[in-house]
Amino acid sequence: MNQKIEIENSDITLYIKREDLLHPYISGNKYRKLKYNLAQAKKENKNTLLTFGGAFSNHILAVAAAGKENGFRTIGVIRGEELWDKIAENPTLQKAQDFGMVFEFVSRTVYRDKNSADFSKILEEKFGDFYRLPEGGTNDLAIKGCEEILTKADESFDYICCAIGTGGTISGVINCSKHSQQVLGFPALKGDFLKEDICKFVHNQNWELVTEYHFGGYAKVTPELVYFINDFYQKYQIPLDPIYTGKMVYGVFDLIKKEWFPRDSKILLIHTGGLQGIAGMNQLLKQKNQIEINTYD
Ligand SMILES: *Cc1c(COP(=O)(O)O)cnc(C)c1O
Numbered sequence: 001m002n003q004k005i006e007i008e009n010s011d012i013t014l015y016i017k018r019e020d021l022l023h024p025y026i027s028g029n030k031y032r033k034l035k036y037n038l039a040q041a042k043k044e045n046k047n048t049l050l051t052f053g054g055a056f057s058n059h060i061l062a063v064a065a066a067g068k069e070n071g072f073r074t075i076g077v078i079r080g081e082e083l084w085d086k087i088a089e090n091p092t093l094q095k096a097q098d099f100g101m102v103f104e105f106v107s108r109t110v111y112r113d114k115n116s117a118d119f120s121k122i123l124e125e126k127f128g129d130f131y132r133l134p135e136g137g138t139n140d141l142a143i144k145g146c147e148e149i150l151t152k153a154d155e156s157f158d159y160i161c162c163a164i165g166t167g168g169t170i171s172g173v174i175n176c177s178k179h180s181q182q183v184l185g186f187p188a189l190k191g192d193f194l195k196e197d198i199c200k201f202v203h204n205q206n207w208e209l210v211t212e213y214h215f216g217g218y219a220k221v222t223p224e225l226v227y228f229i230n231d232f233y234q235k236y237q238i239p240l241d242p243i244y245t246g247k248m249v250y251g252v253f254d255l256i257k258k259e260w261f262p263r264d265s266k267i268l269l270i271h272t273g274g275l276q277g278i279a280g281m282n283q284l285l286k287q288k289n290q291i292e293i294n295t296y297d
Helices: 028-042 058-070 081-086 091-098 106-111 117-127 140-146 151-156 168-175 194-200 223-236 245-257 277-287
Strands: 002-005 013-018 047-052 073-079 102-106 161-164 182-187 207-209 264-272
Touching: 002 047, 013 245, 028 058, 028 140, 028 168, 047 058, 047 117, 058 073, 058 091, 073 106, 081 102, 091 102, 091 277, 102 117, 102 277, 117 151, 117 223, 117 264, 140 168, 161 168, 161 245, 168 182, 194 207, 223 245, 245 264
Parallel strands: 013 264, 047 073, 073 102, 161 182, 161 264, 182 207
Antiparallel strands: 002 013
16 A cells, blocks of 8 residues: 655655555565465475574564464574573564564574574474574565565656665565666665675666665664654654664655755655564663654554
8 A cells, every 4th residue: 555645845746655554563575575485385394484583673573473374383593692581571572472483592603603504403403394584584585575565556656765674675676666767775784785685686777775874773773763753653644663664764855855856756665564673672762761762552
């Protein structure tokens, strides 16, 4: 569903695709990324999904919820061995556990090496046969799922804007865009390795990265960003997550203000979801005595 966003004193037409409304826990793009992987796991007769993530990962919760709905056992390999007795304090992990996910907490060193043959063997010995989903869920089947984000009705947009973590989602969006459209990616983290990663997955050249809106890096937020997210909700009743979509929408509004887009441009924002992460982020902000993201239910 595309929702119009009215902007005062501007000739820009702006819509947001509410992928966040696809499912309450299998959030936005994670739903798209899991679709064909779940089908493949079933085809391979696997009964277990195993994946990797940090303490507040949208992907971890999405896999837990998808496993529960589709009859898979789920294992989450979580970065941070100190978290093992803090599940009840962590809204993401608690919810994932409620969905039946079993955790394997590992040190940051082990986590860094999570794709090694040695560690894979340890996991297999412990958990038996499983269908492996990479951290963030990005693989070829995930991109295939994300190629369904844009529909025929979206062909009239000049710009498609999307937040980036691993680059899987935007790769799908690029692959299903028209050559006449420009896809803008807003990385939520620092570093320019993303460009190469995305190049591996796409067959169109109509895209570029806008790298100025990471707000200090992955999972970092500033009071200015939180203020923007709260203000945006006040104006449009659309909640944004602070890790991805909030940064992208902030960036687009800033570019509109700077008249970066040509006159009369039609822009589509992709709301990739991630709203479950707000509770965890607010815990951190509270500890630091910083302004929190408003919640409304
Ligand atoms: C995971 C996530 C992203 C990043 O998706 P990638 O495919 O890893 O680039 C963007 N937005 C939200 C809300 C997410 O949860």
